[in-house]
Amino acid sequence: MRKKISDSDYRIYFGSAQHMDEIKDGEVSLVVSSPPYFNAPFDYPDLFKNYSEYLKLLENLAKQLRRIVAEGRIVAIVTDDMLVKGAKFPIVADTTRAFVDADFKYRERITWLKPKGYVRISRRSGVLLQHPYPMYYYPDNIQESILIFQNGDYTYKERKVLSKKMLEKSRIDLKEYNSDDLYLNTWNVTNVLPLKGRLEEGIAAFPDEIARRLIMLYSYYGETVLDPFLGSGTTLKVAMEIGRKGIGYELDLELQSIIKKKLKVGQNRLDKNFNVEFVVKKDAKKLRTELNKKVGMQKSVT
Numbered sequence: 001m002r003k004k005i006s007d008s009d010y011r012i013y014f015g016s017a018q019h020m021d022e023i024k025d026g027e028v029s030l031v032v033s034s035p036p037y038f039n040a041p042f043d044y045p046d047l048f049k050n051y052s053e054y055l056k057l058l059e060n061l062a063k064q065l066r067r068i069v070a071e072g073r074i075v076a077i078v079t080d081d082m083l084v085k086g087a088k089f090p091i092v093a094d095t096t097r098a099f100v101d102a103d104f105k106y107r108e109r110i111t112w113l114k115p116k117g118y119v120r121i122s123r124r125s126g127v128l129l130q131h132p133y134p135m136y137y138y139p140d141n142i143q144e145s146i147l148i149f150q151n152g153d154y155t156y157k158e159r160k161v162l163s164k165k166m167l168e169k170s171r172i173d174l175k176e177y178n179s180d181d182l183y184l185n186t187w188n189v190t191n192v193l194p195l196k197g198r199l200e201e202g203i204a205a206f207p208d209e210i211a212r213r214l215i216m217l218y219s220y221y222g223e224t225v226l227d228p229f230l231g232s233g234t235t236l237k238v239a240m241e242i243g244r245k246g247i248g249y250e251l252d253l254e255l256q257s258i259i260k261k262k263l264k265v266g267q268n269r270l271d272k273n274f275n276v277e278f279v280v281k282k283d284a285k286k287l288r289t290e291l292n293k294k295v296g297m298q299k300s301v302t
């Protein structure tokens, strides 16, 4: 049975995104999210029993989003193929397949390019330096995919029904569009390194700029953005900053204090009228301490 819908501007549910029953049909105008990177050795070692369990999560996500996302609107998934124990898992292709099978339109794939040298984990490319012969080529990975799916056809009605003021607040800055090469499907954006002492330590967070671009390009002022895998809370932080409402799900209850810090909950902020609600569901888990212990035991992925 569907739970009572809250009217808070920002709602954060600790519990699995497998059951997003608190969200009304068509309530969400945009989804911006990066699902866990399967069993990524430096983030989520052994989080999933096997790859089929991971695929089920993606398939179920796509099915639920068909109901939750408004007609014609966008789901943006930031993801990448993942190297686990020497073999790459085709996560980009399989995510695309899951959304196409759930009847989403596959609209775009943007490549997010990170600066050279911003490699989080061991430099695989060093192998060839030690063995300068054929078959020792393992390039460093400095890209991810941003997959853009559309929930049916868009009618462009918002432009006609929104007030002049709201429309003005949603207007895209064409100077930025040109100068930051937003008209291209490769985006050069510096990534967040989850270094010791950072708020995002141990969380595979994307930078604010990725969330900001997606929210600005695919939602109108005042609309609701969902992140089913909230992590440190980047999507909702940016949504707050640029005048969108937000909903987040996060399985790991241990991230609650990090999300609160990122959203400046309980701290002085300019706009005190934000209404942020936290709900802990029965299926919330405590993951981070355990995962960090396992990450500490990893040596190299090469």
Ligand SMILES: C[S@@+](CC[C@H](N)C(=O)[O-])C[C@H]1O[C@@H](n2cnc3c(N)ncnc32)[C@H](O)[C@@H]1O
Binding pocket: 015, 016, 017, 018, 033, 034, 035, 036, 037, 057, 203, 204, 205, 206, 207, 228, 229, 230, 231, 232, 233, 234, 235, 249, 250, 251, 252, 255, 287
């Ligand atoms: C790649 S991280 C998201 C990082 C986020 N974009 C940020 O900027 O901080 C994926 C998150 O999904 C969470 N997660 C894993 N399985 C989940 C599930 N079934 N439901 C909700 N969250 C889940 C993990 O705990 C992790 O925090």
